[in-house]
Amino acid sequence: DIQMTQSPSTLSASVGDRVTITCRASQSISSWLAWYQQKPGKAPKLLIYKASSLESGVPSRFSGSGSGTEFTLTISSLQPDDFATYYCQQYNSYQWTFGQGTKVEIK
Amino acid sequence: EVQLVESGGGLVKPGGSLRLSCAASGFTFSNAWMSWVRQAPGKGLEWVGRIKSKTDGGTTDYAAPVKGRFTISRDDSKNTLYLQMNSLKTEDTAVYYCTTDGHGEPIYFWGQGTLVTVSS
Numbered sequence: 038d039i040q041m042t043q044s045p046s047t048l049s050a051s052v053g054d055r056v057t058i059t060c061r062a063s064q065s066i067s068s069w070l071a072w073y074q075q076k077p078g079k080a081p082k083l084l085i086y087k088a089s090s091l092e093s094g095v096p097s098r099f100s101g102s103g104s105g106t107e108f109t110l111t112i113s114s115l116q117p118d119d120f121a122t123y124y125c126q127q128y129n130s131y132q133w134t135f136g137q138g139t140k141v142e143i144k
Numbered sequence: 145e146v147q148l149v150e151s152g153g154g155l156v157k158p159g160g161s162l163r164l165s166c167a168a169s170g171f172t173f174s175n176a177w178m179s180w181v182r183q184a185p186g187k188g189l190e191w192v193g194r195i196k197s198k199t200d201g202g203t204t205d206y207a208a209p210v211k212g213r214f215t216i217s218r219d220d221s222k223n224t225l226y227l228q229m230n231s232l233k234t235e236d237t238a239v240y241y242c243t244t245d246g247h248g249e250p251i252y253f254w255g256q257g258t259l260v261t262v263s264s
Binding site for chain 2: 069073080082083128133134136137
């Protein structure tokens with residue numbers, strides 16, 4: 038299985054901050070990486086696919102980058118609606134795997 | 145509009161069985177690959193397994209922790225996906241999500257999830 042490692046596990050930030058979350062794959066996954074946002078009691082929501090493509094309707098303050106084994110999700114200016122947990126997912130392998138999640142909390 | 149509605153969750157004893165259903169609408173279900181993803185309370189996301197469309201063979205894949213105990217099936221006449229869970233363990237306690245599976249695409253659509261609790 039391809040292991041996905043996210044860091045940090047928790048991030049405390051203020052409205053307006055620039056936030057970066059990292060995801061590392063245990064082997065190359067090319068650009069077959071997605072980022073999801075999840076709020077308590079809700080299903081995850083797709084933000085970014087193919088490492089850097091913004092899903093329709095997602096605010097442009099979200100961006101993704103990387104390829105191979107190193108990926109980042111950046112929120113350019115954190116908004117109140119962005120406090121949530123974020124997951125990366127590789128879909129290079131037929132067995133999908135997810136990072137353990139990064140909870141973005143209010144500082 | 146794509147809708148995925150899971151049902152069938154509940155409390156079951158260790159060693160017991162449960163069948164989850166996922167009613168799909170808003171897309172051509174018979175052409176779609178489908179997956180199940182679960183999330184234990186307070187934990188991350190875990191892929192459970194998938195079923196391909198019948199035109200692509202209708203075959204299934206499973207994650208190691210559930211292989212041999214869980215079975216995914218589909219009824220294209222009812223636009224419904226199923227997850228039969230046998231020999232349940234306490235570590236199977238989770239919210240189970242039905243998702244679309246674009247085989248080489250991310251997860252665009254999720255159901256609302258159904259909670260399965262395995263406890264004596």
